[in-house]
Amino acid sequence: MADILPPNMLNERPQAPAGLLSNREKDRLIERGFLGLYRWYTARSQETRNWNADQSFDWRGMNKNLPPELITVIQGFFAVEQYAPDFTSNLVHLVRRSHGRSHFQLRWGSEEEKHADAWENAVLFSGQRSPAWIEEYKERLRAQTWELPFPDAIHNLVYTVFQERATQLNYLNMMKIAQGRSDRPHLAGVSDPVLAKVAQTIAVDEAAHYNFFLEGVRMYLYYYPEQTLDAIKNVIGQFSMPAATLIPDWQKFYETVYRAGIYGPRDFSRDVMQVAFRNLGIESRKALEEGIRKTREVPTFEGGNFGTTAIWDTFDYGMVEGDVRRLHVKIQDYEKGIGFDLYDPTEFVENPAVPRRTGQAADD
Ligand SMILES: [Fe+2]
């Protein structure tokens, strides 16, 4: 519509319908949320997860007789994580205008880099791969470049939520095997406390990553429900683990992971998708697709958000609002501890487009 208006009238068009937040204001609120969350995250990361890939584990004590299948899996974990510089540089570039998000991606990258080093140490100290083999493997991997799975920031943010949860699950299941708790006959009786500790330590990081990105998606979902739900639908429609197309022996890795009971399509559906959905107030994939379809049936009017009314039935916005509010309380508590609140505290601002359950007697 904008292109058929004479240029001198463009400034007279309202930025947003009266009473609604403009996109500029929404972006500002989301940016403040990310910035506060990033600072909280960094302090917490340094306080509670400041481990070192070389010094935090008794590498000499690693089991030298692990089943070969497990070495294939560990080597695959290493292969994925060693793309950390590509993940980080691509994501930083994508969000470079956001202080909170770009600085976070650097911090995140420094944690992913530790994962790569820890898994490489695990490959080496398993005693089943020579340093020369590792060197050559690394060269083959590094000859390829990881590219972003989606072109825009919101899809990549959503993708990362599912990917972090999937990674956490992979490592927790590896930990279980290393603790001798596998139900697969070929892995029964495996015991490696060093490997168990490595897998657990990294899984805790992945859980922290999942939470950061989840909080980010919740903010988007609250202020931009339609675009965010659409991105969620698109991401789960074509989800695969990062670097799957870059790793030379991926098929063998994937099958080994599946046979070891570490990860497969059912795990994705039940322990990744359903968990993330629950955390985002989405009932199911079916409900999500149905909701988006209904939203598109509602006619939209130029310049307004009138078409998005149906979107609020697609997810539990009350729950998401509560989560976004709680995130802000957490950020405010952190800021008070430093004294930031004396200057420019991060505030929660309600999205006025959200239908209110109270005070609507006339509509009920
Ligand atoms: Fe990682």
Ligand SMILES: [Fe+2]
């Ligand atoms: Fe991660």
